[in-house]
Amino acid sequence: MLIILEGPDGGGKSTLARELAAELKAEIWHRGPPTSHPLDEYETPLFPYRPREDVDIVCDRWHVGEWVYPQVLGRKSQADDATWRHIELFLAARGALIIYIMPELDVLRQRIRQDGDWLIKESQLEEIYELYEMQTYRTDMRVNVVRHVDPAHVIAAAKGLENQAASIRHSGSYVGPPDPKMLYVGERRSFEYPYPPAFGPYPATCGHWMLSHMPMMPNTGLANAYEEDLRGLWKSLDEPRVVALGRLADNELMAAKIPHGTVPHPQYCRRFIHHEGDWYRDLIYRAATEQEDLLKCRP
Secondary structure (H helix, E strand, C coil): CEEEEECCCCCCHHHHHHHHHHHHCCEEECCCCCCCCHHHHHCHHHCCCCCCCCCCEEEECCCHHHHCHHHHHCCCCCCCHHHHHHHHHHHHHCCCEEEEECCCHHHHHHHHHHHCCCCCCHHHHHHHHHHHHHHHHHCCCCEEEECCCCHHHHHHHHHHHHHHHHCCCCCCCCECCCCCCEEEEECCCCCCCCCCCCCCCCCCCHHHHHHHHCCCCCCEEEEEHHHCCHHHHHHHCCCCEEEEECHHHHHHHHHCCCCCEEECCHHHHHHHCCCCHHHHHHHHHHHHHHCCECCCCCC
16 A cells, blocks of 8 residues: 655654554655656656555655745745646555645644754744645645544555555556546657656646646546557546547547547647647547547637
8 A cells, every 4th residue: 555644844744654664564755855857756666556566655755745845945846736736646546545644733833842953944834834734725636634643544544545546457657546537548658668657747748738737636537548458447447538639549549449539639739739728628628528529629
């Protein structure tokens, strides 16, 4: 199982991580300030992980801090909305349980006064706390926000999400929950095998352009046609509505006998109608709802 502990410094993450690791005989992973792109920091290390393969990981802080501390400390970051949405979908596909440990703010103040060895100042605590709270509201994931944590409850909840994610039949390109209402399918890759997940929003890519304009809700998944058993994936996701992003994906979905709508590939739109992101978002929703071939539509 995969458990991610988030929240302000002093909340009790490290203590809980040690308790969980001892109970599960799990590894403890940690991420501080990134030295590379957020996708490389927070997704790439977890590529090999698959639910129910007898590997348990407890992350004592993972991705959320990169959307908090740069704002407080005035540090530059490549973290943005598109990257956040993709990481959230990636973690959902792997059944991650995310827990925000949020004691009362006065408790954190008291701990920083007692300890006196924190890298942050007491005057920064309120802003950090508010930014973490903001992330809990904008998340696409099933998360738990707690003040006091029972390790047994954490393990039970993580096991449930692990079992759900293990039902997804995919080779690695899929990102999203085990029960999406909509599945967007791309086509070819410029990467060599082993492929990263679909539409990773690196700078100046079609994935970044698309995800910047499309708030990905918990009911959305992404995959690539040439890397998956499309019919097996679709069935395991309980047959969501499907949109082909481009003609090649459309051909693969037709061969798999999966009903779908079709829109232009986001790479075309990024290059030739770059400023029409909102139009593209609405076109995808129309294709998903009406299951139409809208490949030739233009704004």
